[in-house]
Amino acid sequence: MTQTPxxxxxKMVILGGGFAGTMMAxxxxxxxDLDEWSITVVDRDNTHVYQPGLxxxxxxxxxxxxxxxxxxxxxxxxxxxxxxxxxxxxVDARKVVLEGGGTLEYDILILATGTRTAPEDTxxxxxxxxxxxxxxxxxMEGAVRLGNHLADFDGGTLVLNVVDMPIKCxxxxxxxxxxxxxxxxxxxxxxxxxxxYATPLSGxxxxxxxxxxxxxxxxxxxIELVPDFALDRVDEAGRKLVGYDGxxxxxxxxxxxxxxxxxxxxxxxGLGDDFGFVPTDKHTLQVVGHPxxxxxxxxxxxxxxxxxxxxxxxxEVLIExxxxxxxxxxxxxxxxxxxxxxxxxxxxxxxxxxxxxTTEPLPGKFPLPGFGPFTLLGESYTNHWGKLGxxxxxxxxxxxxxxLPLDHRMLMHGKWS
Ligand SMILES: Cc1cc2nc3c(=O)[nH]c(=O)nc-3n(C[C@H](O)[C@H](O)[C@H](O)COP(=O)(O)OP(=O)(O)OC[C@H]3O[C@@H](n4cnc5c(N)ncnc54)[C@H](O)[C@@H]3O)c2cc1C
Numbered sequence: 001m002t003q004t005p006x007x008x009x010x011k012m013v014i015l016g017g018g019f020a021g022t023m024m025a026x027x028x029x030x031x032x033d034l035d036e037w038s039i040t041v042v043d044r045d046n047t048h049v050y051q052p053g054l055x056x057x058x059x060x061x062x063x064x065x066x067x068x069x070x071x072x073x074x075x076x077x078x079x080x081x082x083x084x085x086x087x088x089x090x091v092d093a094r095k096v097v098l099e100g101g102g103t104l105e106y107d108i109l110i111l112a113t114g115t116r117t118a119p120e121d122t123x124x125x126x127x128x129x130x131x132x133x134x135x136x137x138x139x140m141e142g143a144v145r146l147g148n149h150l151a152d153f154d155g156g157t158l159v160l161n162v163v164d165m166p167i168k169c170x171x172x173x174x175x176x177x178x179x180x181x182x183x184x185x186x187x188x189x190x191x192x193x194x195x196x197y198a199t200p201l202s203g204x205x206x207x208x209x210x211x212x213x214x215x216x217x218x219x220x221x222x223i224e225l226v227p228d229f230a231l232d233r234v235d236e237a238g239r240k241l242v243g244y245d246g247x248x249x250x251x252x253x254x255x256x257x258x259x260x261x262x263x264x265x266x267x268x269x270g271l272g273d274d275f276g277f278v279p280t281d282k283h284t285l286q287v288v289g290h291p292x293x294x295x296x297x298x299x300x301x302x303x304x305x306x307x308x309x310x311x312x313x314x315x316e317v318l319i320e321x322x323x324x325x326x327x328x329x330x331x332x333x334x335x336x337x338x339x340x341x342x343x344x345x346x347x348x349x350x351x352x353x354x355x356x357x358t359t360e361p362l363p364g365k366f367p368l369p370g371f372g373p374f375t376l377l378g379e380s381y382t383n384h385w386g387k388l389g390x391x392x393x394x395x396x397x398x399x400x401x402x403x404l405p406l407d408h409r410m411l412m413h414g415k416w417s
Contacts, residue, residue, distance in 0.1 A: 008188030020297030021112035026401030029076040044085040057143035089269040111242035111295040119258035134243030156252030182346030207360035277301035283333035328332030342387035350383035356410040369414030
């Protein structure tokens with residue numbers, strides 16, 4: 001068993017080299033004196049996937065290679081990047097235990113381990129029909145296989161089901177059905193495909209104004225909304241979804257958004273709630289009960305969207321608070337739950353929503369009041385170009401920890417209430 005000695009520089013360890021971990025490594029490498037601090041990022045593999053791009057793979061708009069990069073190429077000079085699964089965190093000894101037994105001591109720990117889908121938790125979901133008539137698109141393998149399936153799909157009932165909340169990017173399932181509508185229309189077979197959107201929510205989305213606007217879009221695109229659908233099991237042989245109340249939904253192809261969990265290493269460390277999400281102060285991003293640990297991204301239990309934009313806004317508050325913690329100054333309760341998501345609606349258009357813990361998505365213009373160029377809670381071609389441009393912004397600015405000319409707090413300028 002190797003052990004890193006606690007000598008010389010103080011140690012920051014970042015668990016997870018996905019979006020949030022990579023961004024924070026880049027930010028801390030600029031903000032900390034690397035003669036005084038070492039920064040080590042750990043991830044279990046060296047492939048960083050641009051997850052928003054997974055939405056486009058099933059429709060042939062991107063290929064797998066368009067959305068992958070080596071993680072180490074995104075790390076800044078002076079940061080150590082280790083490819084090794086984390087077994088658990090020993091919070092009393094302040095060390096991270098790696099698979100194989102190696103350990104990393106820390107003075108400050110940043111948790112950015114994200115979330116994983118768990119199709120195995122729903123009876124019948126990951127059985128014989130998995131990747132035959134049942135697909136996911138939240139994993140690279142699922143998105144690629146679904147793409148192959150849809151290329152040959154010539155008609156029938158396609159059901160998209162969100163098993164339960166919370167999920168990553170809660171608008172991605174809606175985007176999927178909007179893009180499916182456009183895809184089948186462009187292939188000339190829309191009249192042969194019934195598209196159903198079955199959700200545990202009472203409408204198309206969580207917040208009333210967005211739910212009404214997006215529900216209206218579903219109607220206009222002839223996509224059937226099945227609200228309040230609480231999935232109990234999948235009847236594989238009968239190709240049916242069965243709800244807890246006995247409601248049945250037949251499918252030819254099922255696209256599932258499975259249950260989401262926090263990571264097992266977090267659960268093993270006693271740092272997670274019942275689902276493995278890290279209890280985190282919703283305004284300071286300090287982990288509850290562990291002053292030297294901070295968390296951001298999909299792995300927290302915060303009541304906002306699990307989205308890259310959220311991790312980006314969190315990053316600005318997290319770095320400020322870690323620097324304050326190091327200096328012994330009080331933390332600032334500055335994170336307001338700000339989320340900002342483009343929603344692809346098909347045929348070259350998209351909607352943009354901007355909201356936080358207390359303010360629901362409202363119509364208006366973003367980021368410049370009265371001008372935009374983006375339209376809030378309304379479709380536009382410019383929004384779609386914003387969504388496509390996000391990939392470049394992700395790799396070159398966000399993951400690199402660069403500042404954007406956007407406030408981390410949600411602003412009311414340009415919004416009509
Ligand atoms: C289909 C889809 C569409 C999306 N669209 C958008 C969008 O349009 N806009 C947007 O803002 N967001 C979008 N998102 C969400 C966005 O991708 C995530 O919110 C973002 O990646 C979260 O970053 P993270 O660092 O918290 O998690 P991740 O990027 O998932 O990183 C977590 C990292 O932790 C590592 N890890 C976990 N456990 C261990 C362990 N035990 N040992 C070692 N390493 C470990 C993982 O390997 C992973 O690299 C989308 C997501 C999906 C799936």
